[in-house]
Amino acid sequence: MRRRFRACTLVPSSPRPPRPAMATPGGLIRAARRGTLAQNMVMDRIFSGIQPTGTPHLGNYLGAIQNWVNLQEEYSSVLYSIMDMHSLTMPKEPAVLRQNILDTTAAVLACGIDPKKCFLFRQSLVPEHAELAWILGCITNVPRLLRLPQWKMKRASQSNGGTVGLLTYPVLQAADILLYKSTHVPVGEDQVLHLELAQDIAQHFNKKYGEFFPVPKAILSTTKKIKSLRDPTVKMSKSDPQKLATVNIVDSPDEIVLKFRKAVTDFTSEVTYDPASRPGVSNLVSIHAAVSGLSTEEVLHQSVGLDTAHYKMVVAEAVIQKFAPIRNEIKKLQEDKSHLIKVLEAGAEKAKELATPIYQEIRRLVGFQ
Numbered sequence: 611m612r613r614r615f616r617a618c619t620l621v622p623s624s625p626r627p628p629r630p631a632m633a634t635p636g637g638l639i640r641a642a643r644r645g646t647l648a649q650n651m652v653m654d655r656i657f658s659g660i661q662p663t664g665t666p667h668l669g670n671y672l673g674a675i676q677n678w679v680n681l682q683e684e685y686s687s688v689l690y691s692i693m694d695m696h697s698l699t700m701p702k703e704p705a706v707l708r709q710n711i712l713d714t715t716a717a718v719l720a721c722g723i724d725p726k727k728c729f730l731f732r733q734s735l736v737p738e739h740a741e742l743a744w745i746l747g748c749i750t751n752v753p754r755l756l757r758l759p760q761w762k763m764k765r766a767s768q769s770n771g772g773t774v775g776l777l778t779y780p781v782l783q784a785a786d787i788l789l790y791k792s793t794h795v796p797v798g799e800d801q802v803l804h805l806e807l808a809q810d811i812a813q814h815f816n817k818k819y820g821e822f823f824p825v826p827k828a829i830l831s832t833t834k835k836i837k838s839l840r841d842p843t844v845k846m847s848k849s850d851p852q853k854l855a856t857v858n859i860v861d862s863p864d865e866i867v868l869k870f871r872k873a874v875t876d877f878t879s880e881v882t883y884d885p886a887s888r889p890g891v892s893n894l895v896s897i898h899a900a901v902s903g904l905s906t907e908e909v910l911h912q913s914v915g916l917d918t919a920h921y922k923m924v925v926a927e928a929v930i931q932k933f934a935p936i937r938n939e940i941k942k943l944q945e946d947k948s949h950l951i952k953v954l955e956a957g958a959e960k961a962k963e964l965a966t967p968i969y970q971e972i973r974r975l976v977g978f979q
């Protein structure tokens with residue numbers, strides 16, 4: 611089933627994002643859609659990324675990766691990156707980071723990302739990301755970065771008051787996107803403010819150096835924010851200290867059942883969808899609809915007569931069914947580390963080929979050449 615996308619920041623809701631013109635150093639890129647070679651058609655470019663935190667959770671999958679899989683079918687130029695440089699902003703042991711990179715790669719491949727249809731690569735293998743981040747950092751104001759909620763939240767967990775890397779993380783994110791002149795960025799809702807910063811930076815650069823970057827738009831899935839199972843007022847997150855809050859896509863059936871059984875709802879037993887007044891049960895309905903491919907109305911219709919305790923088990927079962935084949939595939943892929951490394955290296959070579967002429971032009975524009 612094709613999912614519907616919502617192009618955000620803020621483009622009106624539409625089944626498919628619009629296709630803005632994309633200027634490149636060599637002129638307009640031709641051939642937008644796979645298999646279409648009509649001259650002078652302009653091309654969209656999809657870019658997104660995920661931090662290597664090991665295996666993704668339900669929020670990563672439903673908010674982003676599921677969209678990525680659909681978009682690689684729809685668009686001819688698609689890049690997905692394992693954001694290892696971003697990962698350093700929350701300190702990790704080198705061995706853990708190394709393993710997480712491979713596990714995240716295995717997971718996205720198992721979810722259906724196909725390196726023949728997109729470039730899947732490790733961010734740090736293309737050093738131009740960091741070089742462009744420096745240039746963009748020089749046209750970004752510190753107060754703008756200080757206002758971003760992720761900085762405020764995450765710096766509280768760092769004993770040193772927050773590192774430069776953590777503060778400038780969104781500038782690196784803007785560089786990730788703009789280095790490829792990307793036009794659309796599929797992300798979950800928590801990344802929208804970062805996308806808005808990338809838009810502002812692109813516009814600022816264009817104003818200073820002449821029209822160069824397309825202004826990238828976010829693409830949100832219908833399940834743009836999956837909430838914690840322990841506190842449905844906050845997003846589901848890998849770093850949540852409450853182990854029952856987050857469902858990982860490799861969790862065993864028993865773990866999934868336990869997490870849904872303990873999911874926080876309220877004292878009304880009926881299953882309804884009202885995110886403002888009933889965030890807990892509404893989160894379950896959203897998850898159920900997303901993993902089963904049904905609409906919210908269909909899910910509610912099927913749940914008539916069930917109380918929330920029973921309903922939690924229905925949702926757990928739907929999640930188990932959805933992720934069983936993916937879980938098996940992840941295990942298989944994890945056994946072949948050299949294959950995973952090769953995929954990331956081959957993807958990086960292709961990404962670099964795209965990035966090099968764009969970055970050369972940026973160097974010329976700012977006066978390095």
Ligand SMILES: Nc1ncnc2c1ncn2[C@@H]1O[C@H](COP(=O)(O)OC(=O)[C@@H](N)Cc2c[nH]c3ccccc23)[C@@H](O)[C@H]1O
Pocket residue numbers: 657658659660661662668669670671672673674675693696782783784786787795796797798799800801833834835836837845846847
């Ligand atoms: N509870 C949730 N509900 C719905 N969606 C969610 C949930 N949790 C996470 N997501 C989405 O998963 C993707 C990867 O998350 P990360 O935290 O690794 O995502 C991050 O930390 C980014 N900064 C990585 C990044 C670096 N450079 C980029 C350039 C473009 C796009 C993304 C990036 C994201 O789309 C995120 O929105």
